[in-house]
Amino acid sequence: MAYSDKVIDHYNNPRNVGQLDKASTEVGTGLVGAPECGDVMRLQIRVNSETQVIEEAKFKTFGCGSAIASSSLATEWIKGRTVEDALAIKNTDIVKELSLPPVKIHCSVLAEDAIRAAIGDWKKKNSVAETANAAAVAH
Amino acid sequence: MGTVTSNVEVPVGVSLPIYMDNHATSPLDPRVLEAMMPYFTSKFGNAASRNHSFGWEAEQAVETAREQIAKLIGATSKEIIFTSGATESNNLAIKGIAEMYRERGNHIITQVTEHKAVLDTCKRLEKYGYRVTYLPVKADGLIDMEDLRRAMDDKTILVSIMAANNEIGVLQPIREIGKLCHEKGVIFHTDAVQAVGKVPVNVIADNIDVLSLSGHKVYGPKGVGALYVRRRNPRVQIAAQIDGGGHERGMRSGTLNVPGIVGLGKACEIAREEMDSEAAYLRGLRDRLKTKLESELDYVHVNGSMEHRLPGNLNMSFVYVEGESLLMGINDIAVSSGSACTSATLEPSYVLKALGLGDDVAHSSIRFGLGRFNTQAEVDYVADKVIDIVKKLRELSPLYEMVKEGIDLTKIQWAAH
Ligand SMILES: Cc1ncc(COP(=O)(O)O)c(C=O)c1O
Numbered sequence A: 001m002a003y004s005d006k007v008i009d010h011y012n013n014p015r016n017v018g019q020l021d022k023a024s025t026e027v028g029t030g031l032v033g034a035p036e037c038g039d040v041m042r043l044q045i046r047v048n049s050e051t052q053v054i055e056e057a058k059f060k061t062f063g064c065g066s067a068i069a070s071s072s073l074a075t076e077w078i079k080g081r082t083v084e085d086a087l088a089i090k091n092t093d094i095v096k097e098l099s100l101p102p103v104k105i106h107c108s109v110l111a112e113d114a115i116r117a118a119i120g121d122w123k124k125k126n127s128v129a130e131t132a133n134a135a136a137v138a139h
Numbered sequence B: 001m002g003t004v005t006s007n008v009e010v011p012v013g014v015s016l017p018i019y020m021d022n023h024a025t026s027p028l029d030p031r032v033l034e035a036m037m038p039y040f041t042s043k044f045g046n047a048a049s050r051n052h053s054f055g056w057e058a059e060q061a062v063e064t065a066r067e068q069i070a071k072l073i074g075a076t077s078k079e080i081i082f083t084s085g086a087t088e089s090n091n092l093a094i095k096g097i098a099e100m101y102r103e104r105g106n107h108i109i110t111q112v113t114e115h116k117a118v119l120d121t122c123k124r125l126e127k128y129g130y131r132v133t134y135l136p137v138k139a140d141g142l143i144d145m146e147d148l149r150r151a152m153d154d155k156t157i158l159v160s161i162m163a164a165n166n167e168i169g170v171l172q173p174i175r176e177i178g179k180l181c182h183e184k185g186v187i188f189h190t191d192a193v194q195a196v197g198k199v200p201v202n203v204i205a206d207n208i209d210v211l212s213l214s215g216h217k218v219y220g221p222k223g224v225g226a227l228y229v230r231r232r233n234p235r236v237q238i239a240a241q242i243d244g245g246g247h248e249r250g251m252r253s254g255t256l257n258v259p260g261i262v263g264l265g266k267a268c269e270i271a272r273e274e275m276d277s278e279a280a281y282l283r284g285l286r287d288r289l290k291t292k293l294e295s296e297l298d299y300v301h302v303n304g305s306m307e308h309r310l311p312g313n314l315n316m317s318f319v320y321v322e323g324e325s326l327l328m329g330i331n332d333i334a335v336s337s338g339s340a341c342t343s344a345t346l347e348p349s350y351v352l353k354a355l356g357l358g359d360d361v362a363h364s365s366i367r368f369g370l371g372r373f374n375t376q377a378e379v380d381y382v383a384d385k386v387i388d389i390v391k392k393l394r395e396l397s398p399l400y401e402m403v404k405e406g407i408d409l410t411k412i413q414w415a416a417h
């Protein structure tokens, strides 16, 4: 299959590869997918508890080039955003940015899931109530 | 962290891209092309034209090809039927026998790693009231002879088991299978597309009744194949699946593809003459590739038996690296993968699954199909490049990292999606 230039660029030069200390309270970890499905993404964020800004994001992905590119792009996009802003990222935004074909849409879904899972983990660790935050963004 | 692009040096004499997917199709041997050329131009006759020299010339060429093919597999030329390829040969064999022997029985035995041209043909016959047993394979890809023996009953008319598998190159024990079939009075068909011309196949010694082969897997042209149908001890009959002018002794109507047939014949002649030396050469290259990969990489896994295997086949899993991402990194090398991500259905290879491999191992598989025109310099480049990219992708792999940290991946609750 033919890949878009942006997928190739992220594949060749993946951004923010690595890991953050899972045990830290500032860090949220999302591990999504399953080896049997051929795709596992781990996305981690380090959040400033004062500002709720994602100051650092790291990923590692087992999956196709589109999955690698989707997670790489996801880390780029969430860095510097508040957790609530990061939650606004939709898989369709990733599909559009990377020009993913229909068979690769699930790779972008996985990246969105990974963002949500990482943020969910961070919230759980820091006892941030989901509902309170949801209300806060509905302005 | 590093990039995934590679700067492995290309050795002198190697031009990119490198073709190493000879199970999918093989390049046409220049000697084959040369033999075919006149039959596209001046010698264009219809082999069925009985009353002028154009027809006689074409018919003569077809008969020569029939003999070349027969000689390669130990048959007689009258036992060779020309088809459009092995898909048609398999359809004709299985459907034609099922129809012809319907009164004797309705049971067919095959096995799970067959090519779709056999499996889907059997599935269709199930709709028409035939009973099909799909034998499992062992972890090494071979069937268990006891399973076959047990599956046979008094309604069994046909056993169809491939000689060599197209993904893992595993050679089934066709001689024993044929022997058992003959003891039981059951017809034995083998899809020998990947085996013919690569390893010795002899219809007499191997007790084969019906055999499918294809031009484009033996450095011949695409769109032409043959079916061997035994004429004595026992005489096998096949009901035609294509009706028309009664060509090929009524078994397969249609004007013969003379240039293609000439090419197939020439390809078989070359294969017969060069098979032994070529097999030794390919085995050497294949083992070199395997040794290099295994010495530089951990968590690699050869899929299927190494002992019972085509000389030019290597199917390896680079665990914790997904196959399509690996193909993307080695895009100057043409190989294929059993990964779901490369398939339209997003299902990993059913052949690898049949070996009992976890899906994660199937996802990581690469099939290297070495052929006549591959060189040692190419093998060295391929090995270096694969090693380089696998290492880089493993730096990106959360699974590899976890395993290295001693985490048991099977104990993790993966979120199914
Ligand atoms: C084992 C096997 N059987 C059958 C076929 C089909 O052959 P053809 O392409 O000539 O129809 C192939 C090739 O894809 C094959 O590998």
Ligand code: FES
Pocket (backbone or CB within 6 Å): A037, A038, A039, A062, A063, A064, A065, A066, A067, A103, A104, A106, A107, B340, B341
């Ligand atoms: S991870 Fe399988 S298609 Fe992307």
